[in-house]
Amino acid sequence: MTEMTRRQMLVGTAAAAVAAAVPLVQSSSARAAAPQFGKQAPGFYRYKLGSFEITVVTDGKSRVPITDAFVTNASQAEVKAALAAVFMDTETFFGPYNPIVVNTGANLAVIDTGNGEAAYLSTKGLNGQFLTNLAAAGIDANAVDTVIISHYHGDHINGLLKADNTLAFPNAKVLVPAPEHRYWMSDAEMSRAPSPRIDMLFKNVRRVISGEVLKRLHTYEWGEEVIPGISAVGTPGQSPGHTSHVVASGNSKVFVHGDVTHAPYLFVRNPGWHPFYDHDPVQSEVTRRKVLEMLANEKMLVQGYHFPFPGVAHIEKTATGYREVPIQWDPQI
């Protein structure tokens, strides 16, 4: 039996057909193949958590050039080496967004809303996909009764509004972390915004958290159960009131950790790295290390907003930090 050789393994189009014993009818048929789609599958993924059903729905991805500013306390070369280690593009960072829908049987709750329909139009579908993928998942935005917000960055709240500024979830209460709301709605805090970037975030918050959204808004405190089965956990740093959520049903739990860590192959593996968007990088690192340590010790499932879709993983300890272990896509739930 012929064994595979390197030449055979890497055989290209030119070197082909040398050993043909039975002639194949090559594609000389008149018709061409079906047209290509040029479009990704609508990304959604379901899993059971006790009696709850969770649907992760991708909102798309960002594209950010890697510069020295991307991680404030690691060099561009270190960041690029970390990206190369996972075979990713080292020039442009590609960060996904994973809002989720929790069907508890009593509530249909969305946690974070993506970049919004306006972004879908302006980015030509790069992100802002949440509403279209939600529809592909068979979920009616009008049936959502609760939207839970982790924090007030645009990629989490902008999806509250459609492109025409009407409500994306017209029948939903909007539940937001009280400390986050207090900070961003404070004119005093806005007047001392520490950077132009943060000043822009303030302006965006006041654009979105207004009008009809504000009428439906309720604040919740850390430690509170915001709806039955979903509890709020203070995880500040990324923003002053950044909040994670424990979703629990029966003996099953998932820690929906928002932006405690962004891309896991960067910030789970290097929990001491400070991404540029952290409001308080030192506090964020303290939070991140606590959460990762807890997740590893408890072997608790984590749902990461910026983890590779569908964003569900466990965390293991390593010699130098932690490592994400993504769940295997389950073709039957």
Next chain:
Amino acid sequence: MTEMTRRQMLVGTAAAAVAAAVPLVQSSSARAAAPQFGKQAPGFYRYKLGSFEITVVTDGKSRVPITDAFVTNASQAEVKAALAAVFMDTETFFGPYNPIVVNTGANLAVIDTGNGEAAYLSTKGLNGQFLTNLAAAGIDANAVDTVIISHYHGDHINGLLKADNTLAFPNAKVLVPAPEHRYWMSDAEMSRAPSPRIDMLFKNVRRVISGEVLKRLHTYEWGEEVIPGISAVGTPGQSPGHTSHVVASGNSKVFVHGDVTHAPYLFVRNPGWHPFYDHDPVQSEVTRRKVLEMLANEKMLVQGYHFPFPGVAHIEKTATGYREVPIQWDPQI
């Protein structure tokens, strides 16, 4: 600002609402949430390879109890430890199936066909999902002009037939590896089948590779370009004529490696382990080590039939073997 405590992180339903400052309207509304789906998303995933478009379409998964027989040269305890290390069930192995569709612009080719529609009915959808997910991906089985088979195990060929034994891809040529075809169609080989399991495989091959399938069948040799852009590479061991395929377009290549390694967290990480289904475990290990070494050295993309869906990964070397590095799901291609 309150910091997260362990108690807060693990707060359950009972301990909730202690810190509520603003009362939330709990889910006392009359209507219940929308019904749950209880069904996974139809799993398909697209990627570009040069000018080709590849769609990975899940056929579902197997369920196999972990016993001492599962890996013939490793203990049940070692296998269970490897499963526990990736947070998987240690009692039951769950192995996915990933047929792919390659649209080259000139051909619409399927590589391997899954367990078939009959299995879909008998397993209640656990596997045999290929045709339904293919339809969900917008691909018409009647438009497929070429089916390429890697080897003659049932989970790769049974999908050639529908439940009523008519052709699943009625307009397709069926291209099969000549050494594989010779082995399984040989009455002499069948008469000396080394085990009842292999004897059953012979019987299954002769059930499927007959009638209308046989009329459309062409054999190809290792080293041959089976259709423009797809070349055959001999990778024997798992079965006598087991074949991998290099799909190449422009400067891009993917090594469609069939069953060279089964579950990567077991057999990529432990390339010396012999899974029970290997026809010639020693030859299979030689093939596996060669392929993994080549993939790691060339940083070449691999498409794994039994890798976690969508089964696209790179291979890195480790101190003790290799490790799979799955690609990140790309929400926009």
